[in-house]
Amino acid sequence: MFIIVGTYHRSVQGGLIIRPYNYEHRKKLLGIGIVYFPNISNQQVSFHNKHLIKRGNLKTTDSFIEAINRRKCTIGIIGLGYVGLPLAIEFCRQKFPVIGFDIDPDKIEVLNSGESYIKHIPSDRISLIRNSGLFEATADFSRIVNTDAVLICVPTPLSSHLEPDLTYIITTAQSIAPYIHPGQLIVLESTTYPGTTEETLIPELEKGSKLKAGEDFWVAYSPEREDPNNPKYSTSTIPKVVGGFTDECRKAACALYDEIIVRTVPVSSCATAEATKLMENIFRSVNIALVNELKMIFHRMDINIWEVIEAAKTKPFGYMPFYPGPGLGGHCIPIDPYYLTWKAKEYGMMTRFIELAGEINTSMHEYVVHRTMEALNEIGKPLKGTKLLVVGLAYKGDVDDTRESPSLALIELFEGKGAIVSYYDPFIPAIPKTREHPQLTGRKSISLDEAGNFDAAVISTKHSVVDHRILAQKCTLVIDTRNALGNEFPNVKQA
Numbered sequence: 001m002f003i004i005v006g007t008y009h010r011s012v013q014g015g016l017i018i019r020p021y022n023y024e025h026r027k028k029l030l031g032i033g034i035v036y037f038p039n040i041s042n043q044q045v046s047f048h049n050k051h052l053i054k055r056g057n058l059k060t061t062d063s064f065i066e067a068i069n070r071r072k073c074t075i076g077i078i079g080l081g082y083v084g085l086p087l088a089i090e091f092c093r094q095k096f097p098v099i100g101f102d103i104d105p106d107k108i109e110v111l112n113s114g115e116s117y118i119k120h121i122p123s124d125r126i127s128l129i130r131n132s133g134l135f136e137a138t139a140d141f142s143r144i145v146n147t148d149a150v151l152i153c154v155p156t157p158l159s160s161h162l163e164p165d166l167t168y169i170i171t172t173a174q175s176i177a178p179y180i181h182p183g184q185l186i187v188l189e190s191t192t193y194p195g196t197t198e199e200t201l202i203p204e205l206e207k208g209s210k211l212k213a214g215e216d217f218w219v220a221y222s223p224e225r226e227d228p229n230n231p232k233y234s235t236s237t238i239p240k241v242v243g244g245f246t247d248e249c250r251k252a253a254c255a256l257y258d259e260i261i262v263r264t265v266p267v268s269s270c271a272t273a274e275a276t277k278l279m280e281n282i283f284r285s286v287n288i289a290l291v292n293e294l295k296m297i298f299h300r301m302d303i304n305i306w307e308v309i310e311a312a313k314t315k316p317f318g319y320m321p322f323y324p325g326p327g328l329g330g331h332c333i334p335i336d337p338y339y340l341t342w343k344a345k346e347y348g349m350m351t352r353f354i355e356l357a358g359e360i361n362t363s364m365h366e367y368v369v370h371r372t373m374e375a376l377n378e379i380g381k382p383l384k385g386t387k388l389l390v391v392g393l394a395y396k397g398d399v400d401d402t403r404e405s406p407s408l409a410l411i412e413l414f415e416g417k418g419a420i421v422s423y424y425d426p427f428i429p430a431i432p433k434t435r436e437h438p439q440l441t442g443r444k445s446i447s448l449d450e451a452g453n454f455d456a457a458v459i460s461t462k463h464s465v466v467d468h469r470i471l472a473q474k475c476t477l478v479i480d481t482r483n484a485l486g487n488e489f490p491n492v493k494q495a
């Protein structure tokens with residue numbers, strides 16, 4: 001018999017979650033016994049890790065769904081980045097309490113003070129959810145115990161050898177496992193290869209919690225389809241694919257997303273949902289590579305690729321436009337295809353098509369440098385010693401995200417050939433620290449007024465707030481990789 005003083009709360013499933021104050025008690029109490037708690041009659045409980053959980057009266061998925069409908073369901077969102085933050089806002093908008101978890105103390109502080117740190121998410125959206133009392137950010141993972149559904153939105157980068165780096169998912173699983181409890185739903189949203197949820201996430205969760213996925217808690221995979229700053233679609237209006245570890249897992253996850261998203265698309269397994277996300281991004285990567293290749297061919301033929309695309313997209317069926325550029329950027333398209341490439345090898349398969357697309361897209365950096373050298377040559381200038389302005393540092397227009405941005409690669413390549421390079425980006429006053437280009441960290445954007453001090457400008461990203469015509473007027477030469485200036489100016493060359 002134990003006498004313990006602690007706190008308790010009832011989970012959505014009706015289970016009793018008990019947390020003794022004394023850590024020594026927590027360690028000892030693994031097994032079955034009787035516990036006296038203030039305010040609770042004698043309870044038979046099973047002791048699970050750091051929490052003591054009353055079993056036997058866990059309810060069904062239906063009671064979880066009922067709790068969702070009654071908004072008696074606290075959402076935990078792990079990773080308050082480009083994916084996690086919009087999700088948190090959406091759940092709060094639908095009156096769910098949300099606890100946001102992150103390991104970055106700066107982000108936690110900014111968000112708790114009601115500010116945003118992402119350009120396209122205005123601060124008033126954060127202050128609104130803070131003032132409503134529904135949202136709080138924390139680094140204290142023990143508070144997972146107070147949540148009923150946990151959505152994992154942490155990064156899934158590549159290693160330096162272009163292999164999947166699941167460290168963030170594994171660390172997250174290890175951080176939350178001691179605090180998960182029966183009747184909880186855990187959903188992985190990070191993009192990854194088929195098999196991650198069942199082969200990596202679930203074993204870590206089971207090991208750290210001593211609970212069984214599909215029996216004690218539900219697990220699902222639902223990929224994020226966020227398109228930052230897309231005026232047409234936002235988190236709530238993009239249909240969401242959901243695969244469950246079991247049918248009940250899928251049912252629970254769909255019920256939750258149905259409350260905030262226009263349509264959920266259930267699929268038969270976590271692996272199918274994981275594969276769906278990769279297929280979508282590989283589709284983009286391959287088609288961008290195709291149009292990049294066509295751009296180079298048409299340039300030799302003196303045909304403008306942009307004009308060709310405009311004409312082709314008038315076909316009402318069987319064609320969808322993709323646009324060329326200086327190379328891929330962002331957290332998804334340059335990275336995700338390699339997740340499948342790596343996994344396919346386990347099955348003795350090579351992903352030739354996917355890798356060829358990656359090769360072509362990566363070669364675009366060199367192509368832009370080559371075109372710049374050609375154009376400079378035409379006006380009798382070598383690249384070495386030329387004062388060059390790279391315009392746009394973000395990986396795409398109208399965002400402030402520099403992850404995998406081709407502009408960073410271009411700056412390095414130009415400097416490697418002796419050019420004197422500066423950049424201009426109204427949304428990125430200084431270059432943040434990146435894994436691939438640490439030596440560029442801290443460089444500051446010049447002002448567009450200074451454009452006349454440069455021999456040439458290279459438009460790498462097209463922000464709609466930038467008047468690119470100023471470049472054509474002030475610089476001897478402009479290299480345009482985004483068709484920002486069309487063919488209005490004779491000193492503007494496409495690349």
Ligand SMILES: NC(=O)c1ccc[n+]([C@@H]2O[C@H](COP(=O)([O-])OP(=O)(O)OC[C@H]3O[C@@H](n4cnc5c(N)ncnc54)[C@H](O)[C@@H]3O)[C@@H](O)[C@H]2O)c1
Pocket residue numbers: 078079080081082083084101102103104107153154155156168171172175189190191192224225226227228331332
């Ligand atoms: N950005 C997009 O447009 C987009 C779109 C679709 C899918 N995705 C996928 O979503 C996932 C997240 O991407 P993102 O763009 O939101 O990344 P992000 O870098 O903007 O955000 C991730 C957050 O997770 C935090 N974090 C890292 N490790 C953590 C841990 N152990 N515990 C808690 N927090 C942790 C980081 O501090 C960061 O705030 C990735 O798998 C990405 O491929 C992103």
